[in-house]
Structure formats: C-alpha cells, structure tokens
Amino acid sequence: MSRQHMASPEPLERKARPMGALMLALGLVPWAVYWVLTSQGGAAGIPIALGLSCALLAQQVWSRAYRLLDLTAFGYFLTAAAAMYGLDSTLFVDTAGPLSFTVLFLLAVISLAVRRPFSAYSARSDYPKQYWHNPDFISVHNIVTTVWAGVFFLCAIALFFTSIPAVGPLPVALVAAGFIFSLVFQSKGPAYLIQQRFRPYEWHVPVSPTSSKQQNEYDVAVVGAGIGGLSCAALLAKRGFKVLVMEQQAQVGGYCGSLMRDDFIFSTGVAGITGVWENGSVLRLLSRLGVPAEGRFVSNRTRYVYKGKDIDLPAGIPHVVDSLGDVFPEEKEGIGAFFQEATEAYYQLHEYSSDYGTPLPDHLIVRLLGEKAAARMPRNYTALYDWMNKTYRQKLDEHLGSESLKAVLSAASGQSGTSAEATPGLRALLSCIGPYLNGTYFPVGGPRAFAAMLAEVIEQHGGTVLTNYKVDRILSDRRRVRGVRCGEEIFQAHVVVANVNARTCVLQLVEANEIGGPYIDFVKGLKMSRSAFIVYAGVDEDLSSYPSFIQHVDGDYSMFINSNADRRLAPTRRSAITMVAPIGYHDFPSRDERDYDDRKRQLAALLVRKAEEIVPELSSKISVLDAATPRTLESHTSMPEGAVYGFDQSAGSRRPHFRAPIKGLYFAGASTFPGAGIESVVMSGTICANDIEGWIQSPGK
Numbered sequence: 001m002s003r004q005h006m007a008s009p010e011p012l013e014r015k016a017r018p019m020g021a022l023m024l025a026l027g028l029v030p031w032a033v034y035w036v037l038t039s040q041g042g043a044a045g046i047p048i049a050l051g052l053s054c055a056l057l058a059q060q061v062w063s064r065a066y067r068l069l070d071l072t073a074f075g076y077f078l079t080a081a082a083a084m085y086g087l088d089s090t091l092f093v094d095t096a097g098p099l100s101f102t103v104l105f106l107l108a109v110i111s112l113a114v115r116r117p118f119s120a121y122s123a124r125s126d127y128p129k130q131y132w133h134n135p136d137f138i139s140v141h142n143i144v145t146t147v148w149a150g151v152f153f154l155c156a157i158a159l160f161f162t163s164i165p166a167v168g169p170l171p172v173a174l175v176a177a178g179f180i181f182s183l184v185f186q187s188k189g190p191a192y193l194i195q196q197r198f199r200p201y202e203w204h205v206p207v208s209p210t211s212s213k214q215q216n217e218y219d220v221a222v223v224g225a226g227i228g229g230l231s232c233a234a235l236l237a238k239r240g241f242k243v244l245v246m247e248q249q250a251q252v253g254g255y256c257g258s259l260m261r262d263d264f265i266f267s268t269g270v271a272g273i274t275g276v277w278e279n280g281s282v283l284r285l286l287s288r289l290g291v292p293a294e295g296r297f298v299s300n301r302t303r304y305v306y307k308g309k310d311i312d313l314p315a316g317i318p319h320v321v322d323s324l325g326d327v328f329p330e331e332k333e334g335i336g337a338f339f340q341e342a343t344e345a346y347y348q349l350h351e352y353s354s355d356y357g358t359p360l361p362d363h364l365i366v367r368l369l370g371e372k373a374a375a376r377m378p379r380n381y382t383a384l385y386d387w388m389n390k391t392y393r394q395k396l397d398e399h400l401g402s403e404s405l406k407a408v409l410s411a412a413s414g415q416s417g418t419s420a421e422a423t424p425g426l427r428a429l430l431s432c433i434g435p436y437l438n439g440t441y442f443p444v445g446g447p448r449a450f451a452a453m454l455a456e457v458i459e460q461h462g463g464t465v466l467t468n469y470k471v472d473r474i475l476s477d478r479r480r481v482r483g484v485r486c487g488e489e490i491f492q493a494h495v496v497v498a499n500v501n502a503r504t505c506v507l508q509l510v511e512a513n514e515i516g517g518p519y520i521d522f523v524k525g526l527k528m529s530r531s532a533f534i535v536y537a538g539v540d541e542d543l544s545s546y547p548s549f550i551q552h553v554d555g556d557y558s559m560f561i562n563s564n565a566d567r568r569l570a571p572t573r574r575s576a577i578t579m580v581a582p583i584g585y586h587d588f589p590s591r592d593e594r595d596y597d598d599r600k601r602q603l604a605a606l607l608v609r610k611a612e613e614i615v616p617e618l619s620s621k622i623s624v625l626d627a628a629t630p631r632t633l634e635s636h637t638s639m640p641e642g643a644v645y646g647f648d649q650s651a652g653s654r655r656p657h658f659r660a661p662i663k664g665l666y667f668a669g670a671s672t673f674p675g676a677g678i679e680s681v682v683m684s685g686t687i688c689a690n691d692i693e694g695w696i697q698s699p700g701k
C-alpha cells in the first residue's frame with residue numbers, strides 16, 4: 001500500500017494572552033477618569049477623557065480594528081467637549097453619571113440588536129480573526145454584553161433617581177462586578193455553553209465486562225452491521241465486552257456492501273475510502289484491533305472529466321498542485337496557497353485528538369481535554385477554526401479565481417452530497433481535502449470484505465454477529481434501555497447502539513413516550529441527503545488502461561471500475577463497473593407503481609449511454625446489467641428516502657448527538673458526528689466505543 005502524505009506539523013501550543021480583558025479595562029479608563037473628575041465638579045474631566053479616548057483610538061485607526069466601546073467614548077466626549085466649549089453648557093458635567101451610563105446602556109443594547117455585541121470587540125485581540133464569527137464566540141459575548149447592559153441600566157437608574165455620585169460604592173461595585181463577570185465568562189463561557197447543549201444527554205450507564213451474564217444478556221447490543229456499528233462492536237469486543245450485533249440483512253456491511261452477478265463482483269456504491277494513512281481513523285481502527293493493514297487496501301487512481309478534458313490527480317499535494325497547475329497555469333500560485341492552508345487545517349484536525357483515534361465533537365473536547373485546552377483551541381488551531389467557520393466554496397474563493405478550477409475541486413464535495421457552497425469546512429477537510437492529501441483506497445476483495453473482517457474480529461473476541469435478525473423494538477423502561485426484541489426473542493443489554501439511521505430508530509424502534517415528543521420532533525425535522533441511482537455493469541472488455549475512479553464533473557455521475565482496483569472482481573479480460581448518479585428520492589416511482597421497472601431500465605440505459613463518453617460503445621460490451629434505485633437503498637438498509645449520506649450534511653444543518661435522551665441508547669454511524677462516509681462512520685463507532693468504556697483507554701493505544 002502506498003501512503004503518500006505530508007508529515008503533520010508539530011503540535012501548536014501558544015500561551016494564553018488575556019489581551020481582551022486589558023482592552024476592556026483600558027476602554028473603561030476614559031469613563032472612569034470622567035466620572036471621578038466630574039463628580040468633584042471639575043470640568044477638566046471632559047478634555048482629559050477625550051484625550052484618553054483619542055489615544056486609544058489612534059492605535060485602532062492604525063490597525064483598522066475598532067472597538068465599539070472606544071468609538072462610543074470618543075463620540076461621547078467629543079460631543080461633551082463641543083457642548084461645553086461651543087455652547088457653554090454644563091450638562092455633561094452636571095449629569096455626567098446618568099447621561100454616560102445611559103449612553104453606555106444604549107451602546108450595549110444597540111450592539112446586541114445588530115448582533116455585534118460590543119464586548120466581543122475587546123475580546124477579539126485574544127483570538128485569531130478566523131474565530132470572530134464563530135457562533136460560540138458570539139453567544140458568549142451576547143451574554144457578556146447583556147450583563148453589561150444590565151449593569152449600565154442599573155447605574156443609570158440609580159444615578160437618575162438618587163444623588164449618589166458616579167463613583168459612589170454602588171456604581172463602582174456594579175461596574176467591578178460586570179468586569180469580573182466578563183473576565184470569568186469569557187474564559188469559561190464557551191465550555192459552559194457547549195456543556196449546556198449536551199446536558200439532556202449527560203447520563204451514565206456503568207458497563208462491566210467482568211460481571212457475570214445470562215445466556216441472552218449482553219454488555220452492549222448493536223442494531224445494524226454497517227461500518228459504524230461494526231467498528232464500535234469490534235473495539236468493544238476486543239476490550240472484553242460481551243457484544244451482540246444484529247443485522248436485518250443476510251450480509252454485514254450495510255451501504256459498504258458488494259454484489260455478485262455471474263462472475264462479477266461489484267461494490268454496491270463505495271468506491272474510495274479515506275482515512276487510510278497512519279493517523280487516519282481507518283488505519284487507527286485496524287491497529288487498535290490488532291489487524292495488519294498490509295494487503296487490505298489498494299490505492300485508487302482518480303480522474304476528473306471536465307469539459308471534455310481528462311484531469312488525472314495522483315494523491316499527494318505536490319502532485320495535485322503540479323497536475324492542476326498544468327491545466328490552470330494562471331492559478332498555480334493560488335492552488336499552492338489553497339492546498340498549503342488546507343493541509344495545515346487537515347493535520348490540525350487530526351492532531352488535537354490524536355490520543356483518541358478520532359476528531360471529537362465539541363462537548364467531548366471540553367470534557368476530555370479540559371476547559372482550558374478547549375478555550376485555547378481557536379488560538380492554537382487557527383487554520384482548522386478558519387475552515388470550521390466557513391464553507392468549502394468560501395475557502396476556494398479566498399485563493400482561486402477560475403470557475404472551471406473551482407468546479408473541478410468542488411467535484412469532491414459531491415461525495416458529501418452537497419454543493420461546495422453548502423459543504424461545511426470540516427466536512428470538506430475530510431471528504432475533499434483528505435483524498436488529495438492521502439488518497440482514497442478500495443478494500444481488497446470489495447467493500448463487503450472490509451465489513452466481514454470487522455465481523456470476524458467481533459467473533460474472534462467472543463462477540464456474536466447475527467444476520468437475518470431484524471430488531472423490531474429497543475426495549476426501555478423509565479427512560480433506561482433494557483435490551484432489544486427481535487420477533488419472539490429478547491436480548492437484554494443496558495447499552496444499545498443504534499447503527500440504523502437515527503430517524504428510523506426514533507420513529508420505529510423506541511417507545512414514543514420514552515424518548516419524548518421534543519426529541520421526536522427534532523429528528524423528524526432533519527432533512528435527508530439525496531439518494532442515488534446505481535448501475536452495475538459487467539463488461540466484456542479489459543478496461544485496465546482506465547483509472548479505477550472517474551468522476552464526470554459535467555455529467556454529474558461517477559464510474560468506479562472495481563476490477564481496476566482489484567483484478568479478481570471480474571473474469572480475465574472483463575471488467576466490473578459501478579456507476580453512481582445522484583437522484584432525488586421522490587424523482588423515482590415507488591416499487592408498487594407499474595412504471596417502476598420501466599423507469600429503472602430507462603435510467604440504467606441512459607446512464608450507460610452517458611458513460612460512453614468515457615468508454616466508447618460501452619452499451620454494446622455489457623453482458624451483465626443490474627441497477628439499484630432509491631427504493632432499493634431504502635429497503636436494503638432501512639435508510640429513510642434511500643439517502644446516500646444519511647441526514648443532509650449542508651452547512652448549518654444539525655444532526656443528533658451520539659447519545660440519545662434515553663439512558664444507555666447510543667447512535668453510531670452516518671446519523672451522528674462527524675457524518676457519512678466510511679472514514680466518518682469509523683470515527684463515530686470509535687467515539688461510541690470509547691464513551692461506553694468511559695474513555696479509560698490509555699491515550700495512544
């Protein structure tokens with residue numbers, strides 16, 4: 001197996017710089033001077049405060065990074081000076097306290113109304129620019145600014161209706177309290193908000209592999225033998241847990257399957273697996289299971305067909321940059337810069353979590369790495385946070401001009417089921433950048449061989465894998481999992497991992513009153529990703545001169561030549577092709593409609609004809625032909641709408657946590673973090689197994 005990758009950069013560790021607190025304190029200085037001097041009746045407070053605010057602004061004019069508090073101070077003291085010296089008014093001296101606190105209150109309220117909380121401007125100096133628009137950062141400062149609004153309001157009211165001075169004990173105590181709150185909440189707030197979001201799922205179910213169990217009692221029951229479920233079960237079995245996996249189909253693998261027709265073996269869909277490099281989740285899984293990776297994967301050769309041009313992109317950034325630079329010479333510099341930044345972000349993603357074998361969702365970052373480390377993340381992983389806050393298209397636009405080049409680079413985002421505009425940066429790093437950096441791989445023997453290997457590991461370690469077992473109920477009592485029911489049989493387990501899609505699980509397998517209406521509504525509201533139409537063609541020609549994976553960018557379909565990845569998947573001098581084209585679930589009739597078979601035949605013929613642009617006269621060389629529709633995918637895996645990627649993966653869309661709001665019920669697979677694709681579901685299975693075990697696995701193992 002060739003593994004081309006760049007070395008990951010050294011761990012980044014930068015010291016916390018509490019500059020934000022200093023900036024906020026400095027911003028309050030002109031006001032404090034004004035309050036002190038005017039409370040003694042001195043008009044000098046105004047010019048001195050104006051001078052101080054000018055000094056503060058001077059540096060901001062230079063850096064063009066303005067802070068709202070300092071701008072307000074400048075405006076206020078300039079007006080006060082104009083009133084005093086121009087109009088001879090003593091208003092700003094006589095009512096200094098109530099007037100200034102009212103203005104500060106308005107600053108806080110207006111900044112909240114326009115979604116630019118003023119406290120965020122001071123805190124910006126603590127974080128890289130990339131983090132300034134992060135929702136958590138904004139949420140923290142919405143709260144901090146709201147508290148300041150309360151402080152200013154109370155001070156203004158107190159000073160309006162009493163004769164206490166602006167520097168009296170009450171205003172001083174309130175402002176000091178506001179300052180201390182800002183200081184504490186700015187560092188603890190992000191972690192606090194993240195933990196709050198996870199609170200409904202914060203249950204604990206102790207599972208002990210050493211306790212004695214009855215015959216039909218298990219530590220963990222896994223519903224579904226897709227790769228997410230199998231990865232989780234294999235890790236747990238290896239760690240000594242008594243594990244049961246139940247799969248409704250006759251074969252394990254779910255979407256990661258193979259199909260045999262005559263002497264041909266086709267992948268049912270999966271063409272290229274990412275995460276097959278030394279720090280990638282797939283190789284880390286194998287290493288944790290003690291399974292040698294050698295000989296298990298073959299590297300794909302990838303070609304993009306765009307506007308009639310073949311663009312071959314060998315894995316490894318230097319090759320990709322060179323190949324794309326040859327086709328788009330005017331963009332060479334931008335291509336280099338784009339990939340340099342993307343590479344940095346990609347390795348940062350794998351670096352912070354390397355001890356756990358997978359990137360982590362935010363609440364686990366807080367829990368496992370600690371609040372301080374979580375708060376430092378945006379500073380230490382600047383490139384990663386930049387990607388996490390943007391879409392793939394935004395990142396492409398930052399460096400590249402040519403729409404054609406962007407179209408080629410965006411083709412990979414189709415692997416997430418989303419356009420570049422809708423692909424979140426994190427997903428783009430895994431699905432779009434990962435393949436360029438470390439390549440994509442195909443399991444030797446076909447996708448099912450990979451799934452079967454995991455099932456074997458489970459059984460070797462005392463676990464049970466039952467096929468043709470359709471779970472029809474996840475049993476629970478007082479919101480606590482008790483086991484699963486399969487026809488007449490009941491299997492007891494205090495932990496159940498649902499690898500079946502979360503919507504199917506929530507709507508069909510658990511008691512509605514146990515999981516609760518709000519959660520059901522949340523899951524019902526999640527949009528599914530697109531489905532696909534798939535053609536399997538056994539071809540009487542040796543196509544080995546072609547790459548194994550061809551993405552036809554204009555035609556919006558892909559062709560995977562299974563036998564080019566693994567010669568044994570087709571008879572000698574013949575080839576096994578899997579073609580995938582995206583299609584909406586509702587664009588295809590249901591199975592009981594009369595034209596279902598006709599539509600299937602027509603669409604298969606159409607896709608084959610389109611593919612003749614790649615393989616001339618393909619239709620006349622096909623000896624075996626079959627196809628799968630969205631309905632096939634749905635009935636095979638119980639995936640709603642036959643969605644290829646589970647829930648919609650667009651930026652801004654939500655997905656369930658890996659824990660459900662019933663004690664002991666987990667999700668592993670494409671439904672949950674970080675999403676669909678073999679690499680991602682392996683990550684989710686790894687997270688789930690580690691969580692069930694209590695994260696006691698020593699780092700690095």
Ligand SMILES: Cc1cc2nc3c(=O)[nH]c(=O)nc-3n(C[C@H](O)[C@H](O)[C@H](O)COP(=O)(O)OP(=O)(O)OC[C@H]3O[C@@H](n4cnc5c(N)ncnc54)[C@H](O)[C@@H]3O)c2cc1C
Binds near residue numbers: 470
């Ligand atoms: C056409 C196509 C092409 C793809 N190409 C790629 C690719 O090139 N690279 C890539 O990385 N990914 C690809 N993917 C995506 C990838 O295959 C999936 O994201 C991944 O396999 C999903 O794994 P999972 O663990 O979520 O489980 P799934 O594969 O969804 O499996 C869930 C399992 O649960 C079982 N089940 C459901 N209900 C029950 C029940 N009640 N009782 C028992 N069992 C049940 C199902 O039968 C199924 O086996 C592709 C997917 C498709 C459809």
